[in-house]
Amino acid sequence: MDQFPQCETLLLEKQGPALFVTINRPDVRNAMSLQMVAELSTVFSQVENDASIRAVVIRGADGHFCAGGDIKDMAGARGQKSAEGEEDPFYRLNRAFGQMxxxxxxxxxxxxxxxxxxxxxxxxxLACVSDVAIAGPTAKFGMPETTLGVIPAQIAPFVVERIGLTQARRLALLGLRVDADEACRLGIVHQVAESEVEIDELLGHAVERVRQCAPNATAQTKALLHRVGHESMSGLLDSAAAKFAEAIRSDEGSEGTLAFMQKRPASWAASE
Structure with a gap:
């Protein structure tokens, strides 16, 4: 990414193969505004075509990840009137987040x-759609929507995909909040750090593991994983075999095999 987009709610910094995206609205515990949704969408659109970025690290400024939707945006939507034939402003606000x-x-x-x-x-x-999730000791996770008289409309399907229907029911229907250890047991996060130093260590290790894996093979693998459960198994395996044949004949496949035989790091694993 030669030119970062101009963002008011996000801080962007490229470190090696990773783009660090810091949600930067600490005065409202990094609550998610419509502007933040739009800026996150723009960032992810741009990195999609940037081969130099292989990972995106999302975290929040000043000790909070994100406290949920911005109440000011909801109040603003309540004050809007939909002209005949136009979408409800609450629908637009909620659906924009879901698309992001x-x-x-x-x-x-x-x-x-x-x-x-x-x-x-x-x-x-947002945590539930990450590939790798690390929790610090202060993290508190929750779906408080039902306690506010609303529903977790856009996140509920992703929570079910993350932890299964049984646990998602308990969290959503009771509006529960859980700590980092329980979040790890449920599968919301993968690792729990006991200090800021350990967070940095776990994060550094994850980014280094991304560097060791071939970029296109990683992208193709992620796409394959997302297809599981959405199409027939035999059709999926047929398609996966075709993708495997493409991969092994690709430049990455050739380089990976050669590097293994020569007992050296592959080209994509080299430090920048």
Whole structure:
């Protein structure tokens, strides 16, 4: 990415193969505004075509990941009137978030979430579409929507995909909040750090593992995993075999095989 997009709600910094995206609205515990949704969508659109970026790390400023939707946006939508034939403003607001979170979910890049403090509502949904999730000791996860008289409309399907229907029911229907250890047991996050230093160590290791894996093979693998359960198994395996044949004949496949035989790191694993 030669030119980062101009963002008011996000801080962007490229470090090696990773783009670090810091949600930067600390005065509202990094609550997700419509502007933030649009900026995240723009960032993920741009990185999709940037071969130098192989991972996107999302975290929040000043000790919180994201406290959910911005109440000001909801109040603004309540004050809008829909002209005849126009979409309801609440529908537009909610659906815009859903489109963004689906985009993050389907990104060809490895998405790493570093969760601390409040990880609520939309922030919880964002954590649930990450490929690797690390929790700090202060992290609290929850779906508080039902306690506010609304529903987790856009995040619920992703939560079910993440932890299964049984556990998603308990969290959503009771509006529960869980700590980092329980989030790890449920499968919301993969690792729990006991300190800021350990967060950095786990994050550094994850980014280094991304570097060791071939970019196109990683993207193709992620796409394959997303297809499981959405199409017939025999058809999926037929398609996967064709993708495997393409991969082994590709430049990456040739380089990976040669590097293994020569007992050296593959070209994509070299430090920048």
């Amino acid at each position: 979170i689906q985009q993050v979910n389907e990104s060809s890049k490895v998405v790493i979430a570093v969760t601390e403090g409040a990880v609520m509502g939309g922030g919880f949904g």
